Amino acid sequence: MTISYTDEKHQKDPSVTEYEDEIQLGTVLSESGQEFEIHGNLKEMDQALELAMNNDDFIFTEEEDTKLLRKIDLVLMPFVSFLYSLFYIDKASNGWAAVMGIRKDMNMKGIMYSWTGSAFYLGYLVYQPLASLSLQKFPLVTCFSVYMFSWAVIICLQATNHSYPAFTFLRTLLGCSEASASVFTTLLTSQYYRKKEAFLRVSFWLATSGFGVFFGNMMAYGIAIRSESFSIAAWKVLFIVIGLISFVVAVILHFHVPNTPATAWFLNEREKRIVVERIRENYQGFGTKVWKKHQFFEAVLDIKTWVFFIYAVAFNIPNSALASFGSILLSTDFGYSSTDALLYGAPQGVVEFLCLPAIAYAIQKFNLPRLLSTAVVITICITFACMLAFGKNSGTKLAGYYLLYLMQIGPIGSFSYFASNVPGYTKKITVTSVYLVGYCVGSLVGPQTFATKDAPHYTPAKIAIVVCICVAAGCFYTLWLICYMENKARDKKAIDLGDKYCAPKNIEFSDLTSTENIYFRYTL
Structure with missing residues (x-):
């Protein structure tokens, strides 16, 4: 996509290729109120644009919208x-293995076990940027399924030896393979759902x-109490x-x-067009395969x-820390046996599985500020x-x-924001x-x-847990305040611009x- 700005602050991204057969979208206002022309080739723009260009005067009913949302929910x-619960089971399996004898079998002493947990996040940290880039460059689902296949193989290989160095190396590779999971689910959610639906x-x-916590603990408990029945x-x-x-x-x-809604096997042609119209308010579509340097630097320089x-x-x-040492804490501090520690670890998963969607539903139903509500819940924690x-x-x-x-x-709150x-x-x-990357740093330290x-x-x-939860709550209060003030500034700018405040067709x-887009508003 080529952007031609009328102010000196912004310049066209030289990393983006120009095409002779460009399409013109019109004049857009940046956050600073400056005007710029935007035009480009379909290959460089969002993959939803081609469908959107054929949606002139397209109308769908509220009943169709509700039916389509229900279908997407049921299929995806x-x-x-x-899949996400399995992601947790895979990385947390190390903690369950800790009370099933792996520390003794591998003769782990001192901080050796701690490093098997940190090794996962070290691999995650190193590979994460490449994992994210590959999900943009290649078909989203196809690329992620390759990563998932690789981590399945690595987990099986963890059972093949009693060597601490080899096991730690495999844990590092597992972190590399799973570095794509959260990015994948975030991008997939943004393809199908409105901003108000994403949370x-x-x-x-x-x-x-x-x-995953509940299922994994129960599975580990079932295996542990039958350990004498296995030859390994x-x-x-x-x-x-x-x-x-x-x-x-x-x-x-x-x-x-499917890799995008445009190729979804469960949607007919009309439903694909409805998906495009539904997500217009997001000011984002299915995604583009072109990596844009100016967007990278804008993200890095954004205080949020x-x-x-x-x-x-x-x-x-x-x-x-709790993922790696939760079972150990239940055993050593709370006084439960090794097998009972696995059993008593299961209810925390039930609390998370049942309560979090209930809280999210209440926030959406009563239209509460999401960032602020998230901050309040963390404060209670x-x-x-x-x-x-x-x-x-x-x-x-x-x-x-x-x-x-x-x-x-x-x-x-974080991933719905993204x-x-x-x-x-x-x-x-x-x-x-x-x-x-911050997730990895914290997970290495934990x-x-x-x-x-x-x-x-x-x-x-x-004590470190208490202090860190306080800092986490403060971050969300800060994010809410920044977004609230930016929305207010944009609303004021819209009033000041008057008739000039008019978004061109398909700008979404x-x-x-x-x-770059003054018409965008943050969902608080």
């Missing part, structure tokens, strides 16, 4: 939600990590079962989920990007973190441990990638807060960022 949401749908697939170690059986499930899901994903980065670091220190850290008896600590997982409302509030495909991928010398109660690690699918 159950599968994508299970609830993101809550569906993110909350199923709670189902129970933790090896666990890895093989999880790997085979991931392999089957990867095959189904490849054939079941770095607030999300700080949040991701703060949130994932306790998140990863500070109380639960204090119950876990400073409780005097196992009952209080266990209740805090379960309820603390309501803090997962934070990733729901899906609906970050127009510009390259910018969306960049902002999401920076967030995930397991290290549980030092062996602090066993069995790990009090310093618990021109792949403009929020800075």
